Amino acid sequence: MTKVIRDYNLNEYEPKVLPASWVQVRPNSGLIGEFGFGVRIYTNHKLHVILSIDKFGKAGQWLHVSVSNAVAPVLPTWMELKEVKELFLGDRLAVQILPPKKYYINEAEAFHLMSRLDEVTIPDEVWKQDF
Numbered sequence: 001m002t003k004v005i006r007d008y009n010l011n012e013y014e015p016k017v018l019p020a021s022w023v024q025v026r027p028n029s030g031l032i033g034e035f036g037f038g039v040r041i042y043t044n045h046k047l048h049v050i051l052s053i054d055k056f057g058k059a060g061q062w063l064h065v066s067v068s069n070a071v072a073p074v075l076p077t078w079m080e081l082k083e084v085k086e087l088f089l090g091d092r093l094a095v096q097i098l099p100p101k102k103y104y105i106n107e108a109e110a111f112h113l114m115s116r117l118d119e120v121t122i123p124d125e126v127w128k129q130d131f
Helices: 078-088
Strands: 023-024 038-045 047-055 061-069 110-116
Touching: 038 061, 047 078, 078 110
Parallel strands: none
Antiparallel strands: 023 038, 038 047, 047 061, 061 110
16 A cells, blocks of 8 residues: 655645744745745744754654744743744644754754644554653
């Protein structure tokens, strides 16, 4: 049986309504840098968020949210990360990957949240527990 691969559209995953403090920035505005088609940039003047769909061949298609502090070179707080996750990923499962050291990328202080679009990647038993 051949698996049908759907090409996901970022428009399906953008927030339908942004809170008053958030605005969408034009992709080539220079605020964060120049990005191509299929990327959305948002800010609330405290945080910057980049929303995209990343395609990884057999590893599937992932909704990718990058969040960084717009004011200072420090990482966003847990509460800020949670707010961004809820606004841009909703109630879907998201993961943050901490790879082996040899795969580190020297980037600004940013967190990256990934959510697979085409299937469940992490079984419920791994993360869904009664404490």
